[in-house]
Each structure stands twice: as structure tokens, then as C-alpha cells.
Amino acid sequence: MKKKIGLLYGGKSAEHEVSLSTALAVTKAIDFSVYEVYPIYITQDGEWRKGQRLEESAKTIEQLQLTAGSGKSNDISSFLPAQPSDALDVIIPLLHGPNGEDGTVQGLLEVMNIPYVGNGVLASSAGMDKVVMKQLFQQAGLEQTPYVYFIRRDWDKNQGFWLNKIEAELVWPVFVKPANLGSSVGISKADNREELIAAVKEALKFDRKIVIEQGVVAREIEVGVLGNDEPECSVAGEIKPLKAFYDYQAKYKDGNTAMIIPAELDEAVYAKLQADAKKAFKILDCSGLVRADFFVTATNEILINEVNTLPGFTPFSMFPLLWEHTGLPYPELIERLITLAIERHEEKQLLQVKID
Template sequence: MKKRIGLLYGGKSAEHEVSLTTASAFSKALDFDKYEVYPIYITQEGEWRKGTPLAGPVSSIEELQIEGEAERKNDISSFLPNGQEPALDVIIPLLHGPNGEDGTVQGLLEVMNLPYVGNGVLASSAGMDKVVMKQLFEQAGLHQTPYVYFLRRDWKNSQDLWLDKVEQELTWPVFVKPANLGSSVGISKAESREELIAAVEEALKFDRKIVIEQGVVGREIEVGVLGNDEPECSVAGEIKPLKAFYDYQAKYKDGNTAMIIPAELPEAVYAELVDSAKKAFKILDCTGLVRADFFVTDAHEIIINEVNTLPGFTPYSMFPLLWQHTGLEYPDLIEKLIALAIERFEEKQLLQFKMD
């Protein structure tokens, strides 16, 4: 009997379009002889729309944008056994950004007691908030770039104080980021106080918490991590943006980057990258998958930038390419992720919820 898979995508997020692209690519790698694939589309307004099973891979993202009225706004009953059809066997969340990658949907699936691919509530929420992530990395002893963070209210009430703090503690250039967003949305580079003000105002469109990081001169190196309690790492890959930095446009629109896989690194440097990637994975209590992003300086100093708890599976995405070069083809990677989800779910079922 075919396993019933739910592809959960879209979402009330600035990364809605990225999620659709990921879902389209994912559909092309699923084995439709093994799986009955249900599209579950969340509109940008937050409505959930469960479609009929896909006949095969989709040819465009428009096919994934299920039209018409939602069955019921935000109704989750169709995921559960209802006498007419059994529950879905595994949910594959492909939601990037807030309201999907940040632990909210993961919490919903936990309450529903459904197996799902990828990281749980804690890892997803901590991995989404760059400030919390950095604080945990400090606990793990991971080397990272200096940073300053503040809230919208802090900025509105004491803008000059925070501008002074940035200039005192960091050196130009700096990168200004919304704390709770990915895919380089809302990120700007600033090389002066004037540019910093504009960059903060841009980032505040997307989040109430802002993190400002000191720029690093180094190669951008990424490592894929796969597993539950015993994670394994892929080969390393290098991102070479053909513009100022690896922004949203370069990632998802024009492919304006070069990816070098495997990255040319001394064996000792790669070994340290693997060790750091696993430390990051474990300190966040990750499960399933993570892409760990680093800077490597000319002196071979390793600086962790961040981890992505739900890396993209678009045609330009590094994560599946890293595993392909490690020997795990795209369809096999998805099989592995589904197996890890079921393994984690079955382990949770061993927990006792009643007192003796």
C-alpha cells in the first residue's frame, strides 16, 4: 500500500514564493509509485487548502496554488482519521520563514501526533531566531562574528544610542538582518551610519527584532547535516556570489552565484567544519536536516554564520547538491528524510504519558 504523504507549502510569510518553488522541486523527486501525495497549500492570508492527490510531479508552481474556497479556514481535521480516510502517514513541511519554519507548524503537528519531516519545535524556533541561535552557539563554544541586536521599540526610542553602540562595538561594513527571517529577505549591507539607518528601516519591515553583524572577509562555506541522534555531514560546498553578497535575488531569481562542490579545503579545515556543524546541530537539538553556514578566512579560521533548519530544495539550492556530491541522490535524500521522520515519531511513541 502506498504511503500517504502531505506536502505542506506556501504560508503566511515573505518567503511564500520560495516555499512554492521548493514544493515544486520536491514533487519532481518523489516516487509516485510508492507515495500518494496530497498538496496542502497555505495561502498568504493563512488559509489552509488541501487538494486531491497529485497525479505526478507538477510542471509549474501555479499548479500548487489551489484555487477556490478553503475547506474550512485553518481546519486541520482532514489530516486526521475521520472514518472516511486514514490519517496522512507523513507530513513534509516545506514552509520557509515565520509561520512555518519557526516551530509554529511543528507544534501543531506535534499536538496532532503526526510524523513530519525535519526539525521539531525547539530547534525550529531557536534556528529561526538568529539572536537565540547565536546565544546557544556561544554556549557550545562556537566561534562567530561580533553582533548587536535590538527591538523596534529600542530603535524608535533611542536610535542614536544604538547607532553609537554599533559604531563602538563593530567595524564597517556590517550586515543588517531581521532576526526571524531567512532566504536573505530584508538583509542589507551598510558601510556608513546613513546606510545603517536605511538598512535598519528596511529590516524592520519584516521583524521587530534586528541583528547587526560585523562583516567578515572570508569564503562562504556550507555543510549539510543529516540524521537524528547520530548526525552525518556532507562534503563542503562554497558559495561565490557574483555580486556584493548572496542576497534573495541571487539565491532565487537570477542564479547569480557560483557553487563549488566540493569546496577546496585542507583536510583539517573540513574536519573542523564537520565538528562545528555537528555541535551546532546538537546544541539546537536538531533532527532530520540542517544546512550549516560558515565563513573560512585566509588564515583558515572557521566562523559559524548560522544554520538553516529547513534549507531550500529549489533548483539553485545547496543542500540537495551537497548530498548529491556525497553520494546521496535527490530521491534517495527524500527517502532518508522520510525514514528519519518515522524513526523519530516511533521513538516518541515509546514515551509514557500516565503516572504509574
């Protein structure tokens, strides 16, 4: 029998459009002879819409939005099967950013006891919050760039203090980021105090917590990680933006970026990247998939930048390309992720929930 797969996409997030692009790419790659695919679309206003089974790959993003219908529902019971034979075997969350990639939806699926692809509640939430992530990396002994962070209230109360602290502890240029967002949304580069103030104002549009990172002259190297308790690494890839940095426009709009796969690296550097990627995977208690992003300096110093617990699957995305060059084509990658999700779910069912 075909496995019933629920594609969960859209979401109440600034990365809504990215999610739709990812969902479109997945429908074009998934094997409809093996899987029954059901769309579950969340509008940008947070309305859930469950559509009828897809008979073939979606042609456009608009089709994905319309396929799920127009009826609104936030009642969880409407997404539960009327009878066991209607139950979804696995849900593939394709939600980027807050309200999807941050552990919220993962928690809902855990409560509903539905297998789902990717990271669990803890890994998703820790991976979304760049400050918590950095603190865990520090605990694991992973080298990273210096940083300063604060919340909106602290900035509003004493902007001068934070400006002085940043200038004292970091060196220009710095990068200003919302702590809880991905896809380079809200990120700005600042070369002086005036630009820093403007960058913080921009980042605060998207989050109450801001992280300021030390700029570094280095190559941007990414590694894909796949697995549960015994993760494996892909070949490494190098990002070469043709702009100041790898922003949202370069990632998803104009493709104004060169991707070199595999990256040209010394064997020792490559081995250290793999080891650090696995260490980051494990310290966050990840499962399924992760893209680990690093800086490699001219002296081969390796600094971990961040991990992405739900890397995109768009035509411009690095993660599937890394695995394709490792010998795992996109359709097989999706199958592997589904298998990993089922394995993890089955292991959880072995846990005792009653006290003798």
C-alpha cells in the same frame, strides 16, 4: 502499501514564493510509485486548502496552487482522517520563514501526533531566531562574528545610543538582518551610518528584532547535516556570489552565484567544519536536516554564521546538491528524510504519558 505523504507548502510569510518553488521541486523528485502525495496549500493570507491526491508531478507553481482547490478552511478537524486508513503517514513541511519554519506548524503537528519531516519545535524556533541561535552557539563554544541586536522599541526610543554602540563595537561594513527571517529577505549591507539607518528601516519591515553583524572577509562555506541522534555531514560547498552578498535575488531569481562543490579545503579545516556543524546541530537539538553556514578566513579561522533548519530544495539550492555530491541523489534524500521522520516519531511514542 504506498505511504501517504502530505506536502505542506505556501504559508503566511515573506518567503511564500520560495516555499512554492521548493514544493514544485519535491513533486518532481518524489517517487509516485512508492508514495501517494497529497497537497496541503496555505495561502499568503493564511487560508489552508487541502487538495486531492496528486497523480503525477506538478508542472508549474500555479498548478500547485490550483490543485489544492479554492475552499478555505482553518478547522484542524478537516485535516484529520475520517478513518484510520485515510491517515497521512508523514507530512513534509516545506514552509520557509515565520508561521512555518519557526516551530509553529511543528507544534501543531506534534499536538496532532502526525509524523513530520525535519526539525521539531525547539530546534525550529531557536534556528529561526538568529539572536537565540547565536547565544546557543556561544554556549557551545562555537566561534562567530561579533554582533549587536535590539528590538524596534529600543531603536525608536534611543536611536543615537544604538548607532554609537554599533560603531563602537563593530567595524564597517556591517550586515543588518531581521532576526526571524531567512532566504536573505530584508538583509542589507551598510558601509556607514547613513546606510545603517536605511538598512535598519528596511529590516524592521519584516521583524521587530534586528541583528547587526560584523562584516568579515572570508569564504562562504556550507555543510549539509542529515540524521537524528547520530548526524552525518555532506561534503562542503562554497558560495561565490557575483554581487556584494548572497541575497534573495541571487538565491532564487537569477542564479547569479557560483557554487563550488566540493569546496577546496585543507583536511584539517574540513574536519573542523564537520565537527562544528554537528555541534551546532546538537546544541539546537536538531533532527532530520540542517544546512550549516560558515565563514573561513584566509588564515583558516572558522566562524559559524548560522544554521538553516529548513533549507530549500529549489534548482538553485545548495543542500540537495551537497548530498548529491556526497552520493545521495535527490529522490533518495527525500526517502531518507521520510525514514528519519518516522524513526523520530516512533521513538516519541515510547515516552510514558501516564504516571503510575
